[in-house]
Amino acid sequence: MKFQIVLLCLFFLVELNATPFYFKSYDMEDGLSNNHVTCCVQDDYGFMWFGTRDGLNRFDSKKFYTFKSYSSEKGSLMSSYILDLAKSPTGQIWVSTNLGLQKYDYQTDSFTLIDFTKGINCYSLQFDQQGNLWMILNGYSLVKYNESQGMHLNYMYKGSDPITSFYITPQDQIWATTANGNVLFLDDD
Numbered sequence: 001m002k003f004q005i006v007l008l009c010l011f012f013l014v015e016l017n018a019t020p021f022y023f024k025s026y027d028m029e030d031g032l033s034n035n036h037v038t039c040c041v042q043d044d045y046g047f048m049w050f051g052t053r054d055g056l057n058r059f060d061s062k063k064f065y066t067f068k069s070y071s072s073e074k075g076s077l078m079s080s081y082i083l084d085l086a087k088s089p090t091g092q093i094w095v096s097t098n099l100g101l102q103k104y105d106y107q108t109d110s111f112t113l114i115d116f117t118k119g120i121n122c123y124s125l126q127f128d129q130q131g132n133l134w135m136i137l138n139g140y141s142l143v144k145y146n147e148s149q150g151m152h153l154n155y156m157y158k159g160s161d162p163i164t165s166f167y168i169t170p171q172d173q174i175w176a177t178t179a180n181g182n183v184l185f186l187d188d189d
Contacts, residue, residue: 031057031066038082038084039084051084055067079099082095099119117135127168140162140163
């Protein structure tokens with residue numbers, strides 16, 4: 001019985017010392033371009049970036065600035081349907097959409113299309129230890145892109161089910177999963 005009383009006292013002590021957390025919710029009424037947020041990343045300037053089904057949003061802790069696709073405007077996003085965001089080791093923001101991969105330019109406040117991805121569904125952006133950007137294109141291709149060399153290697157998957165995600169280990173090994181639950185290991189030796 002004494003043991004149960006001690007446990008009960010410990011429980012209440014823990015509850016008294018617990019720090020309350022409060023969440024502030026943001027949505028379209030606060031300036032977010034769409035309530036379906038697909039991804040987020042923080043840049044080196046402290047801005048939070050949120051990809052949605054209808055635009056890319058940069059948040060400065062007070063307000064949202066929205067980037068959308070304006071097809072006739074040079075430097076605009078290719079599509080407003082943002083699938084993923086990544087920050088490079090050098091601090092650049094990369095944006096994948098259902099119509100290609102783009103890099104954000106802080107100086108011009110615009111986006112540059114990576115040509116080989118034009119019109120292609122691009123998602124799941126990750127950087128390896130050497131600074132190469134990896135991505136999935138159309139579900140059946142893992143691509144390693146080296147921006148400084150302007151080169152990309154395309155690793156085609158011949159299976160019938162699309163690649164849904166992948167992971168790069170600290171040793172730069174690539175593991176992937178497919179829609180049917182298969183696990184894949186990329187052996188590029």
